[in-house]
Amino acid sequence: xxxxxxxxxxxxxxxxxxxxxxxxxxxxxxxxxxxxxxxxxxxxxxxxxxxxxxxxxxxxxxxxxxxxxxxxxxxxxxxxxxxxxxxxxxxxxxxxxxxxxxxxxxxxxxxxxxxxxxxxxxxxxxxxxxxxxxxxxxxxxxxxxxxxxxxxxxxxxxxxxxxxxxxxxxxxxxxxxxxxxxxxxxxxxxxxxxxxxxxxxxxxxxxxxxxxxxxxxxxxxxxxxxxxxxxxxxxxxxxxxxxxxxxxxxxxxxxxxxxxxxxxxxxxxxxxxxxxxxxxxxxxxxxxxxxxxxxxxxxxxxxxxxxxxxxxxxxxxxxxxxxxxxxxxxxxxxxxxxxxxxxxxxxxxxxxxxxxxxxxxxxxxxxxxxxxxxxxxxxxxxxxxxxxxxxxxxxxxxxxxxxxxxxxxxxxxxxx
Amino acid sequence: xxxxxxxxxxxxxxxxxxxxxxxxxxxxxxxxxxxxxxxxxxxxxxxxxxxxxxxxxxxxxxxxxxxxxxxxxxxxxxxxxxxxxxxxxxxxxxxxxxxxxxxxxxxxxxxxxxxxxxxxxxxxxxxxxxxxxxxxxxxxxxxxxxxxxxxxxxxxxxxxxxxxxxxxxxxxxxxxxxxxxxxxxxxxxxxxxxxxxxxxxxxxxxxxxxxxxxxxxxxxxxxxxxxxxxxxxxxxxxxxxxxxxxxxxxxxxxxxxxxxxxxxxxxxxxxxxxxxxxxxxxxxxxxxxxxxxxxxxxxxxxxxxxxxxxxxxxxxxxxxxxxxxxxxxxxxxxxxxxxxxxxxxxxxxxxxxxxxxxxxxxxxxxxxxxxxxxxxxxxxxxxxxxxxxxxxxxxxxxxxxxxxxxxxxxxxxxxxxxx
Numbered sequence: 001x002x003x004x005x006x007x008x009x010x011x012x013x014x015x016x017x018x019x020x021x022x023x024x025x026x027x028x029x030x031x032x033x034x035x036x037x038x039x040x041x042x043x044x045x046x047x048x049x050x051x052x053x054x055x056x057x058x059x060x061x062x063x064x065x066x067x068x069x070x071x072x073x074x075x076x077x078x079x080x081x082x083x084x085x086x087x088x089x090x091x092x093x094x095x096x097x098x099x100x101x102x103x104x105x106x107x108x109x110x111x112x113x114x115x116x117x118x119x120x121x122x123x124x125x126x127x128x129x130x131x132x133x134x135x136x137x138x139x140x141x142x143x144x145x146x147x148x149x150x151x152x153x154x155x156x157x158x159x160x161x162x163x164x165x166x167x168x169x170x171x172x173x174x175x176x177x178x179x180x181x182x183x184x185x186x187x188x189x190x191x192x193x194x195x196x197x198x199x200x201x202x203x204x205x206x207x208x209x210x211x212x213x214x215x216x217x218x219x220x221x222x223x224x225x226x227x228x229x230x231x232x233x234x235x236x237x238x239x240x241x242x243x244x245x246x247x248x249x250x251x252x253x254x255x256x257x258x259x260x261x262x263x264x265x266x267x268x269x270x271x272x273x274x275x276x277x278x279x280x281x282x283x284x285x286x287x288x289x290x291x292x293x294x295x296x297x298x299x300x301x302x303x304x305x306x307x308x309x310x311x312x313x314x315x316x317x318x319x320x321x322x323x324x325x326x327x328x329x330x331x332x333x334x335x336x337x338x339x340x341x342x343x344x345x346x347x348x349x350x351x352x353x354x355x356x357x358x359x360x361x362x363x364x365x366x367x368x369x370x371x372x373x374x375x376x377x378x379x380x381x382x383x384x385x386x387x388x389x390x391x392x393x394x395x396x397x398x399x400x401x402x403x404x405x406x407x408x409x410x411x412x413x414x415x416x
Numbered sequence: 417x418x419x420x421x422x423x424x425x426x427x428x429x430x431x432x433x434x435x436x437x438x439x440x441x442x443x444x445x446x447x448x449x450x451x452x453x454x455x456x457x458x459x460x461x462x463x464x465x466x467x468x469x470x471x472x473x474x475x476x477x478x479x480x481x482x483x484x485x486x487x488x489x490x491x492x493x494x495x496x497x498x499x500x501x502x503x504x505x506x507x508x509x510x511x512x513x514x515x516x517x518x519x520x521x522x523x524x525x526x527x528x529x530x531x532x533x534x535x536x537x538x539x540x541x542x543x544x545x546x547x548x549x550x551x552x553x554x555x556x557x558x559x560x561x562x563x564x565x566x567x568x569x570x571x572x573x574x575x576x577x578x579x580x581x582x583x584x585x586x587x588x589x590x591x592x593x594x595x596x597x598x599x600x601x602x603x604x605x606x607x608x609x610x611x612x613x614x615x616x617x618x619x620x621x622x623x624x625x626x627x628x629x630x631x632x633x634x635x636x637x638x639x640x641x642x643x644x645x646x647x648x649x650x651x652x653x654x655x656x657x658x659x660x661x662x663x664x665x666x667x668x669x670x671x672x673x674x675x676x677x678x679x680x681x682x683x684x685x686x687x688x689x690x691x692x693x694x695x696x697x698x699x700x701x702x703x704x705x706x707x708x709x710x711x712x713x714x715x716x717x718x719x720x721x722x723x724x725x726x727x728x729x730x731x732x733x734x735x736x737x738x739x740x741x742x743x744x745x746x747x748x749x750x751x752x753x754x755x756x757x758x759x760x761x762x763x764x765x766x767x768x769x770x771x772x773x774x775x776x777x778x779x780x781x782x783x784x785x786x787x788x789x790x791x792x793x794x795x796x797x798x799x800x801x802x803x804x805x806x807x808x809x810x811x812x813x814x815x816x817x818x819x820x821x822x823x824x825x826x827x828x829x830x831x832x833x834x835x
Contacts, residue, residue, distance in 0.1 A: 009600070010597075010600035010601055010603055010604035011600055011603065011604075031596075035600050054652075055635070055639075055652045055653050055654070055655065056631070056634050056635045056638045056639045056641070056653060057638070057639070058638055059638075060638075060639055060654065068631065068634035068635070068637075068638045069631050069634075071634070072631055072634060073631075119795075137766050138766065138770050138793075140769070140770060141765075141766045141769040141770045142765055142766060142769055143765070143766040144766075146746075146751075146766075147751050148670075148671075148751035148752075148753065149671050149751070150671070151650070151659045151669055151670065151671040152669055152670055152671065152751055152752060152753045153753075154669060155660070155667070155668065155669030155670075155752075155753050155754060155755040155756065156669075156753040156754070156755075156756055157756070157761070158756050158757060158758060158760075158761055159581075159582060160660065160667070160669055160755045161666075161755050161756060161757045162582035162583065163571070163579065163581070163582050164572075164573075164579070165573065165576060165579075168573060168576075169647075169648060169660065169662070169667070170660065170666075170667055170755055171571075171572070171573070171647050171648045171659075171660060172648065172650065172659040172660060172669065173567070173570075173571045173579075173581055173582075174567075174570035174571040174572070174645050174646070174650065174651070175567055175570050175571065175625055175626050175632075176625075176631075177567075177581065177585070177625055180624055180625045180626075181589075181592075181625070184589070184592050184593070184596065184624070185592070185791055185792055186792075187596055188440070188592065188595055188596040188599065188792075189792045189794065191596055191599035191600050191603060192420040192421065192444050192599050192794065192797075193420065193794060193797070194599075194600075194603045195420060195421065195599055195602050195603050195606070196418075196420040196421075196794075196796070196797050198603055198606035198607070199606065200418070202796055203796075204794055204795045204796035204797065205794075205795040206792060206793065206794055206795070207792065207793040207795070208791075208792040208793070209792075211766065211767065212767070212770070212772050212790065212791055212792070213791040213792060215761055215767070215772070215788060216788050216789075216790075216791040217583065217585060217588055217791075218582070218583050218758075218788075219480040219787065219788045220464075220476055220477050220480045220583055221582070221583055221758055222758045222761060222762070222787075222788050223476040223479060223480055223785070223787065223788075224464050224476060224758070225758035225759055225762060226762065226773075226785050226786040226787070227466055227476060227785050228464060228466070228467065228468070228476075230464070231757050231758055231759050232757070232758055234582075236577075236579065237559060237577065237579060237580050239558075239559070240464075241462060241463025241464050241465075242463050242464030242465070242468060243464075244463075246462060246463060250557075250559065251559070251577065252559065252563060252568060252577045252578050252579070252580070253577070254577065259569075259644060261563070261568075261577060261578055262563070263557070263559045263560050263562070263563035263564075263568070263580075265557040265559060265560065267557065324551075324554045324555065327555065328555065329554075329555035329556060329557040329560050330555075330560065331554075331559075331560035331561070331563040331564040332563060332564065333563045333564075333568045333569050333578045334563065334564055334565070334566045334569060335566070335569045335642055335644060336566070336569070336632050336633055336635060336636035336641075336642050336643060337636055337642050339566045339623065339632075339633055339636075340633055340636060340637070342564065343549070343550045343551075344545050344546075344549045344550055344551040344552075344564070344619060345619070345620065345623070347548065347549030347550060348546055348549060348617060348620065350620055350623070359638070362634070362637075363633065363634075363637055365620075365623060365624070365633065366620075367593075367620075367624070368590075368593050368616060368617050368618075368619075368620030368621040368623070368624055369593050369594070369596075369597040369614060369615070369616050370546070370614070370615040371597060371600075371601060371612055371613070371614050371615075372527075372612045372613035372614075372615075373604070373608075373610060373612035373613075374600075374601070374604050374612065
């Protein structure tokens with residue numbers, strides 16, 4: 001296979017070398033690859049990307065190339081093996097950097113410097129390079145050496161503190177929010193740098209941290225502290241405006257059947273009137289404590305309890321459809337099976353299929369953005385480790401068969 | 417110093433779901449003009465407010481989402497309004513909107529109409545579900561995005577309702593996707609000379625948060641496991657692990673350090689020993705237990721065994737302050753951090769050393785406030801924070817003046833409430 005991404009997205013022709021590991025590191029270049037960039041993922045057989053170990057596993061068995069987690073964090077990429085700690089390895093990495101427009105990495109700050117591949121070196125190899133460095137808390141500062149993963153960052157950024165029920169413990173939000181968030185900011189920052197480079201010819205270094213990008217997402221809550229001196233607390237599903245709920249009803253309500261839930265919001269008095277109508281206007285809903293949004297906010301807990309006595313008798317999906325038909329915001333809680341079957345996602349072409357070297361046919365998810373002239377796409381599954389090693393060393397980097405043999409000899413290249 | 421989007425002009429007609437997109441483009445140096453109806457954008461009514469005054473210029477949500485933007489008023493439901501919008505669009509590089517699908521076309525300012533006046537314009541629609549399909553005309557709210565996008569199913573205590581994410585992350589992520597796609601389209605325009613149309617769905621933006629696009633869906637497809645929320649435990653199918661641990665004054669959070677994830681487990685026992693808190697974990701069998709793929713000489717812990725390790729850790733941590741617990745764990749190479757609140761964040765030495773918080777002047781209040789600043793750093797084109805969010809109609813005279821409207825014409829348009 002030629003080492004070119006055939007997807008004619010907006011980044012078609014952009015070349016990326018991806019030294020990323022685990023999740024946020026690989027996600028940023030994968031996002032670029034979905035939009036057409038040609039991405040080479042660098043891996044190692046003796047020290048593989050840790051995400052090869054993460055569940056779900058094909059046939060529920062661990063092993064290289066069996067991780068569903070790895071497979072969906074590295075789609076559309078070409079894969080090579082490069083052990084840069086072996087003699088000649090760093091020179092190979094430099095050749096890759098010379099080839100690339102974008103270099104992406106998420107080692108602990110200091111590691112690239114130690115290897116001799118930090119930005120100062122990279123810019124000498126190719127001054128137009130855009131280098132994306134993702135780290136836990138940033139490339140500078142007293143804690144720059146900190147390591148970790150998404151959950152720690154949910155705690156440190158304040159997300160966990162704000163998540164949970166007021167009468168229970170604060171809990172993690174249950175998904176790797178910070179990884180996905182950081183990965184997306186990485187692709188965004190590279191896109192901004194590409195615009196600048198296209199207009200001026202100048203490359204640059206991007207210093208992206210989990211900590212700052214996650215904390216940024218909670219800005220409203222931080223402003224409540226810096227402006228009003230108020231520390232935000234967890235409030236279940238209430239939409240708070242400082243000390244008060246802003247809107248009621250605003251929640252996720254139980255429905256008939258196993259794990260049946262439906263989000264319902266009546267953001268204004270007319271929407272509340274429509275919700276009452278769908279409910280068949282029960283006597284409780286006409287009481288003065290529920291007459292206006294201000295009154296409903298004051299009696300939100302009572303309102304939630306009464307609303308639940310009605311929702312619990314309905315099937316979630318028909319309830320959502322009836323409410324939406326009446327002009328009330330509502331949405332079922334999609335569990336994993338339901339997400340697979342969601343009619344809107346299918347209409348959008350959200351799911352597509354690719355063939356993975358070990359797992360076989362896999363269902364994967366498209367980006368959430370459609371572009372009219374340069375649509376994104378998924379043309380291949382994640383590479384099995386080192387899948388394109390030979391083609392890249394020969395056709396992209398220009399090594400002869402003899403040179404490749406020497407690199408195998410020195411341990412820079414391993415074949416699976 | 418230059419900015420990345422120097423000289424580019426963005427018209428921002430979005431509602432709350434899309435506000436953050438324009439904010440990020442503005443931070444990156446674009447001239448972003450927030451276009452509001454003459455009565456003001458609905459987000460101005462969302463609190464909390466400065467000193468709890470429910471004034472349309474005092475919403476902290478508005479301040480956050482519209483920092484660095486200019487602001488004008490324009491009634492796009494009126495013919496004169498649409499004409500003015502098209503004149504503005506002829507000089508703009510990007511237009512962002514989040515109306516119900518079909519609404520801009522019904523008034524004559526959809527992508528086709530805008531392209532007719534400006535072939536280079538990039539138009540992005542940031543909506544709940546995208547421009548077509550069975551949910552296209554559904555009403556959206558942030559919590560509805562968490563529900564239909566699948567994040568709520570994974571978030572919350574097992575015996576209670578699923579939870580939304582704190583602080584409208586579904587809205588914010590629809591915006592992030594929009595900002596990224598706009599810049600990709602601008603990059604493409606540099607070589608093609610053509611603009612294009614971008615269609616963002618909040619529901620799909622949320623599905624991308626589930627451990628990367630498709631991880632959880634593949635739990636169902638590859639393992640047949642329909643995972644759901646487990647409170648403070650992370651649900652990874654056949655293994656689960658506890659993330660947060662009670663301390664005297666809050667919690668600490670870490671992933672997997674109660675099993676072996678890499679070398680993490682190695683540090684736990686020495687740490688507990690140091691405090692005389694290891695209980696029975698010194699026994700041989702505990703040294704072999706691992707959370708993930710067992711290596712040579714290791715066994716995967718049963719849920720009961722993992723629970724026991726967590727219990728021992730928590731017996732120790734709950735009697736100590738979170739800062740002390742986190743520091744002790746970090747010292748032993750275990751990656752944990754305290755669960756911080758906003759007060760802790762403002763005091764954090766790392767954020768402060770890096771200048772994460774920036775002072776923003778509010779001349780109308782005679783004060784300045786600390787804002788969270790750049791979510792990432794660009795070495796040659798740093799993000800800039802020049803201007804607090806616009807007051808209602810603050811830049812009407814400047815923007816409409818540049819368009820060639822005389823003061824008298826502007827006054828007339830204001831009288832008839834077009835601006």
